[in-house]
Amino acid sequence: MDDNRVIIFDTTLRDGEQSPGISLNTAEKLEIAQQLARLGVDVIEAGFPIASPGDFEAVRAIAREVDGPVIAGLARAQSADIERAGDAVRDAARPRIHTFISTSDIHIEHQLQSTRADVLGQARAAVAHARSLVEDVEFSPMDATRADVEFTAEVLVAAIEEGATTINIPDTVGYAMPHEYAAFLERLYALVPGLRDVVLSVHCHDDLGLAVANSFSGVLAGARQVECAINGIGERAGNASLEEIVMLLRTREAALGLTCGVQTREIARTSRLVSRLTGYPVQPNKAIVGRNAFAHESGIHQDGVLKERSTYEIMDAATVGVDDASSIVLGKHSGRHALRAALEELGFTVDGQALNTAFKRFKEIADKKKQVSAMDLEALVTDELRTEMASYTLEWFDVEASSRRPPHATVEIRTPDGDLVRGDFTGDGPVDAIFRAINAATRREARLREFRIDSVTGGQDALGEASVVLEVAGQSAAGQGVSTDIIESAALAYVRALTNCERKVALAAEAAQPELTPTP
Ligand code: KIV
Numbered sequence: 001m002d003d004n005r006v007i008i009f010d011t012t013l014r015d016g017e018q019s020p021g022i023s024l025n026t027a028e029k030l031e032i033a034q035q036l037a038r039l040g041v042d043v044i045e046a047g048f049p050i051a052s053p054g055d056f057e058a059v060r061a062i063a064r065e066v067d068g069p070v071i072a073g074l075a076r077a078q079s080a081d082i083e084r085a086g087d088a089v090r091d092a093a094r095p096r097i098h099t100f101i102s103t104s105d106i107h108i109e110h111q112l113q114s115t116r117a118d119v120l121g122q123a124r125a126a127v128a129h130a131r132s133l134v135e136d137v138e139f140s141p142m143d144a145t146r147a148d149v150e151f152t153a154e155v156l157v158a159a160i161e162e163g164a165t166t167i168n169i170p171d172t173v174g175y176a177m178p179h180e181y182a183a184f185l186e187r188l189y190a191l192v193p194g195l196r197d198v199v200l201s202v203h204c205h206d207d208l209g210l211a212v213a214n215s216f217s218g219v220l221a222g223a224r225q226v227e228c229a230i231n232g233i234g235e236r237a238g239n240a241s242l243e244e245i246v247m248l249l250r251t252r253e254a255a256l257g258l259t260c261g262v263q264t265r266e267i268a269r270t271s272r273l274v275s276r277l278t279g280y281p282v283q284p285n286k287a288i289v290g291r292n293a294f295a296h297e298s299g300i301h302q303d304g305v306l307k308e309r310s311t312y313e314i315m316d317a318a319t320v321g322v323d324d325a326s327s328i329v330l331g332k333h334s335g336r337h338a339l340r341a342a343l344e345e346l347g348f349t350v351d352g353q354a355l356n357t358a359f360k361r362f363k364e365i366a367d368k369k370k371q372v373s374a375m376d377l378e379a380l381v382t383d384e385l386r387t388e389m390a391s392y393t394l395e396w397f398d399v400e401a402s403s404r405r406p407p408h409a410t411v412e413i414r415t416p417d418g419d420l421v422r423g424d425f426t427g428d429g430p431v432d433a434i435f436r437a438i439n440a441a442t443r444r445e446a447r448l449r450e451f452r453i454d455s456v457t458g459g460q461d462a463l464g465e466a467s468v469v470l471e472v473a474g475q476s477a478a479g480q481g482v483s484t485d486i487i488e489s490a491a492l493a494y495v496r497a498l499t500n501c502e503r504k505v506a507l508a509a510e511a512a513q514p515e516l517t518p519t520p
């Protein structure tokens, strides 16, 4: 392994998926994993297989179908977790088990209600068990940055003795400062002689906005794997943002002498896909992938860039693929072949029935819009991925809206059991009326927590993309929908959020039964 090569470990589908309200189905996770492979990440942490049968299935599908990156499954330092993770990743060309246990006294005393001696024993046993299943084992001492460094070092010595190939140091609660984090790693190098023979990894959370700075500081201290997520999503304030780490390495390569294998032109597309499928918008001024990241507003800046781009730009937007899709435009006369070719160029392989469905939706949209752009196609295809077998589906709706009387909506919904149910409601506005009509039809007490509509492109005939977060029986989940009619996109998003909530309610009921499986 080249000493200057930084391994990019993507945890969008594991830590990222733990963000509140995100609930991706297997098809959506597979699509993201395929795109991560095109992006050229080295490792995909595909999920936490013991968390639920759905998580297990998704990790197994990714292990079987996604070529290129190492596929990792997460496991607590417990036998059942490790077996499940091993089963889920077994079919990958390069499987990895990532096992973890906390080394901070705060976690040991209050959460694990255990002792340092037990933690040491469990870490040793977990790594040995994982190594009996796969060659590639990563070990993380959780909450390491708030732990006693000597004790953490003792645990790492045991993990390395048992065959861990990567040692990851998580700043689980985003508490460290860059100089402190680097000093912690340097101290570990001094205390754990074997640390130089394995890959040292960093995993930083963004609670103080320092996830990227801490990760970078770790790299300067010698770490050669960075754990990060697209758009920086993750538990609470999120993880280090993959695109920021990668573009830092690329833009400052001459100063740093470090490289990574990411195809940076795939960054913008990956960011859009993750944002769309998770329902987590990207803030406009977000570094690298925000819509303003390469926009110049002030006259002085515009003048400078027109004269010479480098006056105010340190990166070329083309290197992150911002405009890569702009040449694709289809119209209502475009045929199936043109659609398939455009989708392939966008990275979607769509054949058979999926192509027929995509073509039907494309024609419906092309009848209403003069030009169907790459952005529209991406929105349309990802919208199809959201359609699940056992779900509520919107059959039809009527909404009467007027400034002279209250809006009234009637809907017909197909339930996950296949029954058709109808409901109607007179609401405060047309969106409120249709949402409550869906509650009436399905007899569900869903509470609306968030609602947003964005337009996919500019222009009056733009597609509307709605995102809804609902709460049912204490469980919240998001759903998204796309249509040229914003009432329809809102209703589609609502029924999908309802489906996702019900799935979470069922999972929570299952988890409450014999044994609790908390997420890391
Ligand atoms: O933040 C954390 O500590 C984690 C571990 C499971 C690596 O996500």
Ligand code: ZN
Residues within 6 Å of the ligand: 015, 170, 172, 203, 205, 235
């Ligand atoms: Zn984490």
